[in-house]
Every structure is written in C-alpha cells, then in structure tokens.
Amino acid sequence: MRLLGLITSFAVLIGSCFAGAAQPQMRGTGDLGIVIERADGSVCIVDTSARSILSCIEGLGDLSHASAVFSRDQRYAYVFGRDGGLTKVDLLEQKIAERVLQAGNSIGGAISDDGRLIAVSNYEPGGVKVFDADTLDLVADIPATYGSDEQRSKTVGLVDAPGRRFVFTLYDAGEIWIADFSADGEPAITRLHHAGKQPYDALITGDGRHYIAGLFGEDGLAHIDLWDNPVTISRILDGYGKGEEKLPVYKMPHLEGWALAGGSFILPAVGRPDLLVVDVRTFEQTGQIEVHGQPVFAIARPDGRQVWVNFAHPFNDTVQIIDVPSLKVIHELKPGPAVLHMEFTPRGHEVWVSVRDSDKVEIYDARTFEKRGELKLRKPSGIFFSARANRIGL
Amino acid sequence: MTLKGGLGSPLRSGDLDGVETETIAQIVLNGVPGKPMPPWRGLLSEAEAGWIAATLKAGDYE
Numbered sequence: 001m002r003l004l005g006l007i008t009s010f011a012v013l014i015g016s017c018f019a020g021a022a023q024p025q026m027r028g029t030g031d032l033g034i035v036i037e038r039a040d041g042s043v044c045i046v047d048t049s050a051r052s053i054l055s056c057i058e059g060l061g062d063l064s065h066a067s068a069v070f071s072r073d074q075r076y077a078y079v080f081g082r083d084g085g086l087t088k089v090d091l092l093e094q095k096i097a098e099r100v101l102q103a104g105n106s107i108g109g110a111i112s113d114d115g116r117l118i119a120v121s122n123y124e125p126g127g128v129k130v131f132d133a134d135t136l137d138l139v140a141d142i143p144a145t146y147g148s149d150e151q152r153s154k155t156v157g158l159v160d161a162p163g164r165r166f167v168f169t170l171y172d173a174g175e176i177w178i179a180d181f182s183a184d185g186e187p188a189i190t191r192l193h194h195a196g197k198q199p200y201d202a203l204i205t206g207d208g209r210h211y212i213a214g215l216f217g218e219d220g221l222a223h224i225d226l227w228d229n230p231v232t233i234s235r236i237l238d239g240y241g242k243g244e245e246k247l248p249v250y251k252m253p254h255l256e257g258w259a260l261a262g263g264s265f266i267l268p269a270v271g272r273p274d275l276l277v278v279d280v281r282t283f284e285q286t287g288q289i290e291v292h293g294q295p296v297f298a299i300a301r302p303d304g305r306q307v308w309v310n311f312a313h314p315f316n317d318t319v320q321i322i323d324v325p326s327l328k329v330i331h332e333l334k335p336g337p338a339v340l341h342m343e344f345t346p347r348g349h350e351v352w353v354s355v356r357d358s359d360k361v362e363i364y365d366a367r368t369f370e371k372r373g374e375l376k377l378r379k380p381s382g383i384f385f386s387a388r389a390n391r392i393g394l
Numbered sequence: 395m396t397l398k399g400g401l402g403s404p405l406r407s408g409d410l411d412g413v414e415t416e417t418i419a420q421i422v423l424n425g426v427p428g429k430p431m432p433p434w435r436g437l438l439s440e441a442e443a444g445w446i447a448a449t450l451k452a453g454d455y456e
Contacts, residue, residue, distance in 0.1 A: 062396050083396065105398060123400060154401060171401060200401060200430065216430055248425065248432035314437060
C-alpha cells in the first residue's frame with residue numbers, strides 16, 4: 001500500500017513536470033474558466049479551485065467587449081471578438097482548437113441548447129451567422145434585412161432559447177427575430193416588428209421564457225414571452241430609461257445583469273444611480289435602491305441572497321453589495337479603477353472581480369467579503385467560468 | 395481600441411475627413427441628441443475635448 005502511494009506521488013511529480021508544457025492532464029474542466037485580456041487579444045485559462053492562471057493564449061484579435069460561451073462538456077470556450085473573430089479555445093490542451101474571422105465587426109454570441117450550433121451577432125455586415133460547434137464551418141447566414149430597399153441592421157442581444165432557437169434584436173430596424181433550428185435545413189425565422197426605437201441589448205431569463213430588449217431611443221422595454229403562441233411584443237416598465245430629465249448616460253447598463261433574487265429582478269436603472277426592483281410575475285416595479293453611481297452589472301449571488309453591483313465612470317472603482325431581503329446596501333469594496341466585470345463560482349462561495357487599470361483580478365469570499373486571492377493579468381475585462389455551459393442564455 | 399465603431403460611428407482619421415477638429419470637440423462636450431453619444435462636459439474640460447479631437451483627426455491612436 002505504501003509502495004503504491006509512493007508510485008502515485010512519483011507519477012504526480014512527473015505529471016507536474018509536464019504541466020508547464022500544456023500537456024493534456026487527466027482532470028475535469030468544471031472548475032475552470034477564462035479571463036479576457038482585452039488589450040492584448042489574449043485569454044487566460046484560470047482554475048477557480050486553485051485560484052490560479054493555468055495558461056494565457058494569444059492571437060485572438062480585438063477582444064474589447066469580448067464574451068464567451070462554453071461547450072456542453074465544458075472543455076471548449078467559444079470566444080466572440082469585436083473584430084468578427086470566433087475562436088474555439090481548448091481548456092484542457094490550453095490552445096486554440098479552431099478559429100474563423102467571420103465578419104468585420106461583431107458583438108457577442110450564443111450556443112444552442114444541444115451544443116451543436118454557435119451563433120454570432122454582427123454589426124457589419126448586419127445579421128447573425130451560425131456555425132457548426134465542432135468545426136466552425138458556416139451552417140446558416142441570416143442577413144438582418146429590413147425596409148423596402150433591403151438595408152441591413154446591426155444585431156444585438158443574441159441569446160439561445162430552448163428548442164434549438166436563437167433570439168436577437170435589430171438595432172436599426174427595431175425588430176426582434178427568432179431563428180428556429182429545430183428542423184433540419186434552413187432555420188425558420190419569425191420576425192416581430194415594432195419593438196421600439198434603437199434596441200441596444202437584450203436578455204433572456206434563466207428559465208428561457210422571457211426575452212427582454214432595452215431601448216435606447218425611448219423609455220420602457222420590449223418583452224416577449226416565448227411560451228405564447230403566437231409570440232407577440234408587449235411593452236413593460238414604461239418608466240425604464242432616461243426619463244424626463246434626460247441625464248447623460250456614460251455607459252449603458254448590461255441587461256445580462258438582471259439579477260433574479262427573492263421573487264424580484266434587481267436591475268440597473270439607466271442614467272441614474274439606482275437599482276430597480278421588479279416583480280418577476282407582473283414586471284411591475286415594486287421599489288428602487290439608491291447606489292453609488294450609474295450601475296453597469298447587477299449580478300445575483302447564485303443563492304439570490306445578495307446582489308453585487310459595479311458602476312460606470314467616474315465611480316467604476318467601487319463594488320457595492322445589496323442584501324436582498326432588506327433591499328439595502330450592506331457592504332462596499334474599493335478594488336480600484338475600472339472594475340469591469342464580476343463572476344461568481346457556480347454555487348457562489350467566491351466571486352472574481354476584474355480591475356482593468358490595476359492589471360489584476362481580485363477574488364473575494366462572497367459571504368465574509370474577505371479577499372482570498374489576487375491574480376496578475378493584463379487589462380482584464382470579462383470573466384467567464386465553464387459552469388455557464390449549463391445555463392440558458394449565458 | 396480599433397476606432398472602427400460599433401453602434402456608433404467609426405472614428406479613424408480617414409472617417410473624419412471633412413469634419414473640423416472643433417466640431418469633433420463640440421460633439422465630445424455636447425454629445426449627439428437622440429444617439430447613444432453622451433455629453434462629456436462636466437467630466438472633460440474644453441482643453442481635454444480638444445486634445446481628443448486633435449488626436450483622432452491625426453490618427454495617433456490607430
């Protein structure tokens with residue numbers, strides 16, 4: 001028995017010698033993730049158990065405002081770059097598995113519920129392209145045409161929906177489209193008109209039922225209930241937006257950050273230092289919480305007991321924590337200038353915070369708020385853990 | 395930054411041909427009504443807005 005233990009530890013020793021050379025190791029990827037280094041076109045693969053960086057991979061192009069989704073087996077991250085690059089990163093082998101430059105100017109993407117399709121939202125040329133998740137070969141091209149002269153709209157707010165569907169919004173046309181890939185061959189497209197003026201982003205709720213688009217050009221939000229047949233657009237939260245005072249909005253809040261907590265959505269107001277509390281059934285506002293600045297992300301701890309909030313310039317050095325039962329700010333952190341993103345570990349024991357201008361990611365205990373670690377990264381922005389593979393709309 | 399634009403306009407020097415530096419500075423300070431570009435007056439001085447406008451025109455960040 002002792003001899004066996006000796007052999008095992010020897011094997012581990014040998015194994016660790018090869019770790020630096022990025023040899024595939026016998027390990028799971030459920031506790032891994034990636035952090036975007038936006039200025040360098042690089043992504044770093046991180047281990048959330050060891051709180052360490054495993055490897056950084058360069059050559060992903062322009063990664064400002066980049067985002068990522070994960071394969072069902074959580075081995076691969078699909079990274080959506082700003083320059084139209086779509087890169088499939090192998091978390092185990094720590095290398096680029098596939099990469100295509102699929103458009104000129106892009107914003108985000110999604111993976112189908114069966115894990116077979118990757119969709120990318122493009123500004124230029126406006127539309128959505130869909131790729132095979134294994135090979136990144138083009139499967140479908142959906143130009144976002146509108147009007148009599150077939151102009152093409154920029155597309156925003158692309159998400160996956162149950163039933164091998166993607167939902168996205170046309171910024172210039174004010175439409176919401178549903179692309180249904182449940183049958184073989186070309187997707188069935190449902191076009192919903194009159195979403196409102198300049199829809200700039202959207203989200204789908206974690207149950208895959210409600211799709212909600214934010215409008216830059218007017219107050220209120222466009223809402224569709226995917227359980228309806230036929231699906232129609234209605235308007236919710238008529239007061240949501242800049243309101244009558246028309247305060248300057250330095251950073252539109254991310255709608256992905258609609259925190260679902262305690263029977264309410266807690267979401268960033270636009271252009272005001274407030275969070276709104278909205279009933280999950282009626283979509284009526286039931287309260288608001290004054291916070292430190294214009295909120296960008298409001299993210300619920302996975303148990304829903306707390307919501308963590310970051311802010312737009314010039315208050316982006318701060319993170320506030322909201323206690324959901326009392327709807328009060330109970331703690332404030334000052335990680336430093338340009339807090340860009342926050343990501344919880346899957347069951348919420350820790351939270352990772354990217355602090356761009358300090359070139360670091362800070363790791364906090366999400367219960368005591370004590371700092372548990374700090375990683376040096378160059379201009380970190382988005383943080384994406386592989387557990388997103390198992391969540392609708394992420 | 396690629397300055398190639400997103401929801402807003404591209405801002406490379408070639409895209410700004412025919413636009414006066416002072417006009418760009420005024421857009422920075424006053425924003426574009428009806429568009430996502432906010433007014434930065436209050437956070438940026440006239441001199442800072444002028445520097446941004448001149449830098450964009452010259453293409454120094456491309």
